[in-house]
Amino acid sequence: MSPTLPVALSDLIAALGGDLLGGPELRIARIAPLDEADEQSISFLANPRYQAQLGTTRAACVIVAPALAEAAAARGAAIVTPDPYLYFARLTQWWAARTRPARQAGVHASAVVSPDARLGQGVEVGPLAVIEAGAVIGDHARIGAHCVVEREAVVGEHTRLAPRVVLGYGCRIGARGLVHSGVVIGADGFGFAPSRDGYVKIEQLGNVSIGNDVEIGANTCIDRGALSDTVIEDGVKLDNLIQIAHNVHIGRNTAMAGCGAIAGSTTVGANCTIGGAANIIGHLNIVDGVHITACTLVTRSITEPGAYSGAYPFEENSSWQKNAATLRQLHTLRERVRALEKK
């Protein structure tokens, strides 16, 4: 999506605020990183580490913090704002709103919408979507092509389901959410009782309850609870290909990078970050403000905020082979050191 027209910096400032140093009449055609920017680009400098790029970037305008205002203005236009990264985020939103096609409220003729579903004002339902009886779609919500919103499910106001999302029966998502393609909300949790004749299914009788301002990445799965609900609180951000098992509870504003999993009945606190491919086993409790780095397996509850890790350090394969083989004898090695110490 490239914008059809360049935008004057004065228009941008009028919409987003910030102190403009330099030419309000400059016209911006794209947003770009400092090192890819050209004379029609606006860029931003959020990390002081990249300050040297101020000297080499071709950007027409750079968004900077007050401390860098002088340096930025010396080379071209600058927008000064306390948090350049946050300003950049808002700029992308403004840009997307300007350059993307307008929404088209209405139900596509090919969609299969139950007469017993309740659709709010300004709702958009894409081609071949299915909305079952008892479902409630909030005002201005958008249901993409090929979505399935099952019976009694609820979609909040202004929430968007991208094409091909399944929102299972009785599951709810709040307002201003964004659910990407391939997401499955409300598949059965994985529960079986062993018996002499094999596993006996435990029907999953709970639902999934998702708060406001939640984003869920492509092909992520959130299972319904066994008896009570799986709960995702307001502001949670989940990346792609994540597995959230039954009866997990994730607190406000926690963010989780792709490919990880949280096993059944675990509670994760608010304002946590969980790195890519990290896994948390079931029935644990993780307090607020915990940061788990990529590929860590969390096997015990965490009672103190902080950063936790557990990935094997990678190295050249031949070294790894030696070290990994030795690791299998680590306990013995410790015994040998103990023996030496006793001598």
Next chain:
Amino acid sequence: MSPTLPVALSDLIAALGGDLLGGPELRIARIAPLDEADEQSISFLANPRYQAQLGTTRAACVIVAPALAEAAAARGAAIVTPDPYLYFARLTQWWAARTRPARQAGVHASAVVSPDARLGQGVEVGPLAVIEAGAVIGDHARIGAHCVVEREAVVGEHTRLAPRVVLGYGCRIGARGLVHSGVVIGADGFGFAPSRDGYVKIEQLGNVSIGNDVEIGANTCIDRGALSDTVIEDGVKLDNLIQIAHNVHIGRNTAMAGCGAIAGSTTVGANCTIGGAANIIGHLNIVDGVHITACTLVTRSITEPGAYSGAYPFEENSSWQKNAATLRQLHTLRERVRALEKK
């Protein structure tokens, strides 16, 4: 899904058996864990560790083993049964059957069903499902909205495909199966021959063959075999986001938690359990009764039943940094210990 009506304990016992101690006229509105139960709840005590909760739960009735019958009956109604967890599983099934909407046999008008497909009695085909020529759908099977059942594929009796499942051409699933949304059965296995001009595709000519009573979790993938079939035996349970590569063979009643993978041509025995995010490389043989814990990478065949593990232990990040750095010198450390021992 909350039931529309409370159920008398006498009705429940009539359907599921067990010895009832206390009031048959008590009415149950929900199934709940001991610590969330209220006066209209039935609960269960399967793990003696939680016996203390018998003293505090508000549940109207608790399902217990004979050893706890007296303690349970002292505080309210109790159902006594040799295996409370199994009883609970059956109770959830009975509950689901009572409280969920009745099935609606028939083919939705929007489905695209080939006249050369064969549908059994009482089959349900949801909106916008596609069933190609030569496909066979067993009696009372349910094909959810947006499913694609390709040519010559076979769905067994009473098997249910949730919305949006792909069952590839020539692939088969047996009776009483349950396949969750987003599952892809029969994509090509990952096979290429290297050549000077890049990779040359090895067409995958096998199918996928799945037994009876198999459950497959959301967004899980089972690839078709290269020459012969990928095989999933009766009673296997696969959780969400699992990858089963071409020509894998999984034995009866093996269960696998989410996000793991089994690479090509590996055979896993019967009655195994594979923890979440565990991976097994290709061309291995795992015997019956093997239990692999979460996040383990299995790199050799396993010839003895038992439990196997290989996850890095997580810890506070600053400790991990020191220990992980040292791990890169572990082999050297052993040499140093050896040198000390020689002195």
Next chain:
Amino acid sequence: MSPTLPVALSDLIAALGGDLLGGPELRIARIAPLDEADEQSISFLANPRYQAQLGTTRAACVIVAPALAEAAAARGAAIVTPDPYLYFARLTQWWAARTRPARQAGVHASAVVSPDARLGQGVEVGPLAVIEAGAVIGDHARIGAHCVVEREAVVGEHTRLAPRVVLGYGCRIGARGLVHSGVVIGADGFGFAPSRDGYVKIEQLGNVSIGNDVEIGANTCIDRGALSDTVIEDGVKLDNLIQIAHNVHIGRNTAMAGCGAIAGSTTVGANCTIGGAANIIGHLNIVDGVHITACTLVTRSITEPGAYSGAYPFEENSSWQKNAATLRQLHTLRERVRALEKK
């Protein structure tokens, strides 16, 4: 899919070349591994390790390298070719073309195709597919059932999207590609700016650009770039359930096994192989010719070709418990060894 008719070796040679030793009139009904072959099978011997199977296989004909021509011919028909595995790959392609149903060009009546989309010659659009305005579908491309090709997206000539693929707005895939079911190309990258009121979304304004001859496995996700595009070069092969984050760049002919992830803005070179469930963190640079083994987490840029590893070695659970516990004290252990050495 079993072929309807056996094929004479002479026909096979006429199509694929190679030197035939033995009966051109022999008829082949299937392709099979040496140990599963019967008298109507053709098999191949690519790995000298399996040479002993030449003595026991029942295959009618074996594809071998020149060095094994004599041994193979002594037991039956043989096809001699410099690279038997590559020959086998081409044989599977020829076989598939003979035995699979003919393509059916045309747009299925149930598909929803914008009048403002541009479809090339011989294009096939399956049932219930959606193609939005401005999309361009190259000659002889195949768009499977339930695919969604969003506005301005481009599909190259002879590329096939299996059923239920999402190709997001503005995203492009080149010629001769194969995209399996459940793939999501062009979901938003995972980008947010923290603020006092929670995360603020960074709209993802880039696209995904995919070269020619690329295969993408089931349920894999490739996110659109934040400002510029995510790029997958020619000849790349991605297995199932892979996560490619925004602004990743993957070089020519790199292959990646299932369940791994590459985090944002990382560049991977050409001719790399990335094992199953391996992860690469963001903002790294991996040079050409790097081989990463399964379950490795790459946390630094790699500047030299070679093999790199980082998986924890699995072992029997009770040993693992001891060794993993000791690992938490590894740094201390090294200090103790140092102290002993000083004495």
